[in-house]
Amino acid sequence: MQRRERVWLFDLDNTLHDASSAVFRHIDGSMTDYIVRALDVPHEQADFLRRDYWRRYGATLLGLIHHHGIRPAHFLEHTHGLPGLEDRLFAHAHDKAAVKRLRGRKYVLTNAPRGYTRRVLGALGLESVFDGIIPIEGMRMFGQWRPKPDRRMLRHVAARLKVPPHRCTLVEDTLAHQKAARSLGMHTVWMQRYLRRNAHGPEVGVYLHRKPVYVCARICSLQKLHFC
Known part of the structure; x- marks a missing residue:
């Protein structure tokens, strides 16, 4: 590995593709239906738990593990x-070429599961562009699930990739994950x-023209990464 090599960590949904329009409502519905069946609660309560655990823990799954003993797999x-x-x-159309041109190693770092991640990358024609994927199943430490924005996990990822954190660039739509990184x-x-068109989850209502101090750059196209 070159001494000053950069490692790129890409989020998947709403970063590499338009998940707000394509899949989020389907995933949200599937999670709510799962909670209805698993916890035997009304749909309204299940939907509240899904959103509440997401806000509190960064992932609905963590709340279900912690409070209800749900099996992650x-x-x-x-x-x-x-x-x-x-x-x-x-x-x-130009996303694949833009990512491919970036110097350094490139990984997908996502709170989504491995199977879903591979399906998305395959359908988008992006799988061959990346050196690897780190899905939620790969974010466990000492038997505990620690998805983004867990700082310990992010530090551990950098160590696994044999690069200091300051050589990593996180490309991400979620501000809480950016802040931790x-x-x-x-x-x-x-x-x-x-x-800008269809915010989802924690970013709903965020003032997009204001750049928080922990954000190094704002982009609306992966082609702009060459200037970051």
Whole structure:
């Protein structure tokens, strides 16, 4: 590895493709339905728990593990099956070339499960562009699930990739993840393309023209990464 090599860490949904339009409502619905069945609660309460655990823990799954003992593999299998997923996906034509041109190693770092991630990358024609993927199953430490924005996990990822945090660049749409990465010295790039039209989750209502101090750069196209 070159001494000053940069490692790029890309989020998946709403960063590499338009997940707000294509899949989020389907995943949200699948999670809510799962909670209804698993916890035997009304739909309204299940939907509240899904959103509440996401806000509190960074991932609905963590709340379900902590409070209800839900088996992670079972949850992920039954919420990310999504028949017809590939037909709903969309990415801009020049994204693949833009990412491929970047110097350094490139990984997908996502709170989504491995199977779903591979399906999305395959449908978008992006799988061969990346050196590897780090899905939620790869974010466990000492038996505990620690997805983004867990700082310990981010530090551990950098160590696994044999690069100091300041040589990593996180390209991400979620500000909480950017804040955690920047606190470790990582370079942070806030992807706003899909948030402008259809924000989802924590970014709903965020003032996109204001750049938080922990965000190094804002972009609306992956082609702009060459200037970051």
